[in-house]
Amino acid sequence: MGLAIPIIGMGTYSFDNDKKATENAVQMALKMGYSHFDTAQIYGSEPALGNALGKAISNGLIEREELFVTSKLWGSHHHDPVSALKQTLMNLGMEYVDMYLVHWPVRLKPWVCHPLPKEDDFEKLDMETTWAGMEKCLELGLCRGIGVSNFSCKKIENLLDFASVVPAVNQVEMHPMKLLGFKDVVQNPIIQSIALKHKVTPAQVALRWGLSKGASVIVKSFNEERLKENMGALDLKLEDNDIIEIEKMEERKIMRGEFYVNQRTSPYKTIQDLWDDEI
Known part of the structure; x- marks a missing residue:
């Protein structure tokens, strides 16, 4: 039986890592019907997310089984994914996560705990060993699914050469104009004209486009109105012509x-090496 992933989720990365703001935003999102939450060890948001979800569970607002929680293995923990996930579970106050992802196809020295590694922070990548550790996490019941993040198609193909468990997810940046920045996307005249036609917001058009691709989308906002707006994308129906224009x-x-x-x-050695020309 496969894992069912809620099609819209809330991201919890924050530049200032304000734990109270994160906790408040998660509580708001839960009341609006969000059940899918995305975090990572390097985000620093695991404890705040865990606190908010723990309170909601203890207050009877939601059951743990109704939640879908994703976290990620940072590059400095490739040598021991099991220990890394156990630390994540301690941070979250949970017995398991629903999805555990290799954050980037990059291995860093064990003491590197910042998101922008320096030149001397790298170690030789050994995805076969890393993936064996991820499979062990699954075997031990520490997670319900394993996958990758920021992997090119070629890197996934290479992984499949030795994987016993196929990655369930590849979490990548996905939106119209794929990485111009969401602000640029919603200000694009094509997106704006489609939004005007359907009497919705440009952000809802962009999110509905992602959903139309069969993807589960993770949106990041701690603003109450934006959280509501993002959920509103579920009610939008784009026409074939809209998709063609986008x-x-x-x-x-x-x-x-x-x-x-x-x-x-x-x-x-180059950005093309990292993405195998998928940029």
Whole structure:
């Protein structure tokens, strides 16, 4: 039996890592019907998310089985995914996560705990060992599914050469213009004209486009009105013509991961190496 992933989720990354703001936003989202929450060890939001979800469960607002929680393995923990996930579960106050992802195809030295690694922070990537550790997490019941994040199609194909468990998810940046920035997307005249036609917001059009691709979308906002607006995308029906117009928009990535590229220590000497030309 496969995992059912709620089609819209809330991301919990925050630049200032304000734990109270994160907790309040998660509580608001739960009341609006969100049940899918995305975090990562490197985000620093696992404890706040866990606190908010724990309170909601103890107050009877939602059952743990109704939640879908995703976290991610940071590069400095590739040597021991089981220990890393156990720490994540302690942070969350949970017995398991629903999905555990390899955050990037990058292995860092064990003490590297910042999101922008320096040149001397890299170690040789050994995805076969990393993935064996991820499979062990699954075997031990610490998670219900395992997958990857920010992997190119070619890197997934390479992973399939030795994986006993096929990755259930590849979480990647996905929106019209793929990485110009969401602000640029919603200000695009094509998106705005479609929004005007359907009497909805440009953000709802962009999110509905993602859903029309069969993707589960993660949206990040701690603002109450935006959280409501994002959920409203579920009620929008785009026409075939709308999709065709959106498909004409230029694709560019925002989160390209340039900080994982260097000539000396990284396995990726160019941005094309990192993405296998999928940029």
